[in-house]
Amino acid sequence: MISFQKPKAEQFFQTTVIQQFAVNAEESQLMFSSNMNGAFNIWGMDLPHTFPYPLTFINQNCHGIHYAENSDFAVVSFDENGDENSQLYAMPPEGGQLVPLRTEEGERHFFGSLSEDGKRLYYTTTRDNATFLNTYCYDLENDTEKKLIEGSGGATYFAARSPEEQTIAFIRHFANTYVLGYLLKGGKEVQLTPDNGEQHTVSDMAFTGEKDMYLLTNYGEDFTYLAHFDVENEQFTKVINAPEGEFSSLHFDKDRKKLYLSASLGVEDLLYVYSLEGKTLDNMETPVDVIEQITIGKSGAVYLMGRRAVEPFNIFKLADGAGDWERLTSFKVPGIAEESLVDPDVIRYPSYDGLEIEALYFKAKPEVENGYLIHWPHGGPQASERKMFRALFQLLLNRGYSIIAPNFRGSTGYGLSFMKMVEGDWGYGPRLDNVKAIDYMIEQGYADKDKILLMGGSYGGYMALLLHGRHADYYKAVVDIFGVSNLFSFVESVPEHWKPVMKQWVGDPETDKAKFTEDTPITYLDSMTKPMLVIQGANDPRVVKAESDQIVEALKEKGAAVEYIVLEDEGHGFSKKENEINVYKSVLAFFEKYTKN
């Protein structure tokens, strides 16, 4: 008999990430951006055939793919080496050379919409208004453009246009929990939700006609629901709540007068369909746990991209919006059966003040488990850890490490008031929720108190640093992936259009100086006594390299054991497979070094 060896670390990273996808009007071509040749490029498939062929050779993160209705071209956007400065290009369906549409070095361009005839491009940009952004309508035929919205008050983004382009919808982002929606109607600005003086959010929206629009909002409630706005009479009406969780995205099927609504329920997503005529809401089964993108084809087919903890990103199709889902891509972990991967358990524990916290517990299989538990505080912080494939998690599980990932206060998917709990309190409540997670794991017998490791990215990296500084006794070794090390420098160094939210999100470095000092990891250098690995992308615009540089330098001065990896061609994540493999192999080697006696 032939016996196959245990999987190499590389195998876990020969998995494909799909960033974006789009389907043309005829539903004869599907484009998707994926890193299946080692970096992100756009690939095409001639449906119903699902064999992918390359369309671009740009090797950069793709931020969007949008077909023109006549399918002559698509508008695609890419950044450079993780700088998040997305540039807009036109690309023919057969791929090849890209034609710059709206590009400028150092500026970001957010795709808004293409007119039905493909002649006008709506987009929002940092150009000329770095803090509040401007929205333009660019005429592709004449190469001229008109400014539609001068951003003010908060970053102001294009959201939707009415079918005949008479009305434009936009949002102002005052904070992650305070986003208002507006219409620009005949030169007049109209707010979509009545003014009750309370912070709320308006997220996805879609015009279902020149005079009707639907939107998602939590106006007056804790969970996001579906609402209607009568454009002519300027009337807001609540339509329906999600039976479970809260609505998170909205997609209109024009010909069948249906709205497809995804909903977040903590660690997973659900899908519903709402009939505009019958006013009924029905639940739909999906083949994934986390929905990343939904597109509705002209035929009424639903195209969905998503993942599960044990299955990487894949795209599925539901013809006519009913029947069985057809798999259009079949990405897996090569050489590893799904049963050998770990699906997490959902656990709930009371925090220090009685608040219930939900967490994902990935338990290594008994045949490989090494007794170590990795504590993973997620990034954001207004995001959540979900049942979604992570190559690094599955590699570490395969090597015997279990993982606990708590959705501490501030996480999304648990309502507006829960999400608000991290605002102005980055380092107290959320930190104690994390400490309680470890206490709970020890109490339940799921963790050995001498065998706990700590790792996090971004806000999760910040939390890892803070926990290291304030609770070092819990941990044997710590990995910080582009984490915030100093709140004072962080709030000054974020992208310009984030600056209006910093006061509510993090606090004011002058008036909240004592709180900032207390919640800043670098305050606790002397207690950071455990070995550390710090990883940073040189082009990261969110948590800039200076955040990692300063803590690494300070720790080195103190003679602490700290390793530092800087990736020159990366930002806030990994866009090149080679970098991802090298970094995550280093993480594994680092943990192996401090767990093997």
Ligand SMILES: CC(=O)N[C@@H](C)C(=O)N[C@@H](C)C(=O)N[C@@H](C)C(=O)O
């Ligand atoms: C809408 C928006 O981008 N708001 C930002 C203020 C924001 O919340 N950004 C987070 C998604 C983010 O990038 N946070 C970093 C610190 C992270 O933890 O990943």
